[in-house]
Amino acid sequence: MRSSSRSRSWFAPSSAFAGFRFPPEVIVMAVRWYLRFNLSYRDVEELLAERGVKVDHVTVYRWVQRFTPLLADAARFARRSPGDRWFVDETYVKVNGVWRYVYRAIDQHGQVIDVLVSARRDGAAARRFFTRALATLKTVPVEVVTDAAAVYPAVLADLIPAAWHHVEQYANNPVEADHSRLKHRLRSMRGLRTDRTAQTIIAGHAFVQNLHRGHYELAADEHPRLRVTVAFAELTTAI
Incomplete structure (x- = not known):
């Protein structure tokens, strides 16, 4: 007797690398180099050529844009919970x-909470930043340190009413100092072309910075100099 239900074929999920000419190890190595070191896309192209891999710098750019969010998303389950004291500030x-604002936050342990590229520095952008961070991390801080920007009190009172909003001269120095790491990385680039690509690269920089500082369970026992390399190798199998 024939069953009334039709059998369905099961297909294994395809790898994110399916259809790419180069092996995953080469692609991920190029992405890692670009995010970790002060290199341009042409620098990565030259380093790959020295290893016998002939690839155009435009392809490297496409790899970075395609795989950076995938690698960061694959790692999010291994991310350690951030601290309960957040330092929030904007750089540009x-x-x-065209000038764009970059909202950034770190906790008391130096973990980058989140980043957001915005065309405006206003209440809507601040609200979008905190909403993203709270939804992604499922963690609510007990203290938020900001500068004296007038938009923060209303946003924090609405989204995190129980948190102490701390505004004091020099209190926000940790995140302001951390901005310099991002600025140092961006100097070697040949410019950011769109808000979307800027968001991907700046978020990718934060992701690798957190990996290097040991804020993930990935490669936790490795020497700090090898931590990012080993973590990227593990993540390659996950996407």
Whole structure:
């Protein structure tokens, strides 16, 4: 007797690397180099050529844009919970010749909480930043340190009413100092072209910085100099 239900074929999920000419190890190595070190896409192209891999710098750019979010997403389950004291501040970068604001936050242990590229520095952008961070991390801080920007009190009172909002001269120095790491990385690039690519690269920089500082369970027992390399190798099998 034939069953009334039709059998369904099961297909294994395809790898994110399916259809790419180069092996995953080469692609991930190029992405890691670009995010970890002060290299341009052309620098990565040259380093790959020295290893016998002929690839155009535009392809490297496409790899970074394609795989950075995938690698970060695959690692999120291994991310350690952030601390309960957040330092929030905005810095700025040029995107296609136009200034853009970058909202960033770190905790008391130096973990980058989140980043957001925004065309405006206003209450809507601040609200978007905190909403993203709270939804992603499922963690609510007990203290938030900001500068004296007028938009923060109302946003924090609405989204994190129980948190102490700390505004005091020099209190926000940790995140302001951390901005310099991002600025140092961006200097070697040949410019950011769109808000989307800027968000991907700046978020990728934060991801690798957190990996290097040991804020993930990935490669936790490795020497700090090898931590990012080993973690990326593990993540390659996950996407």
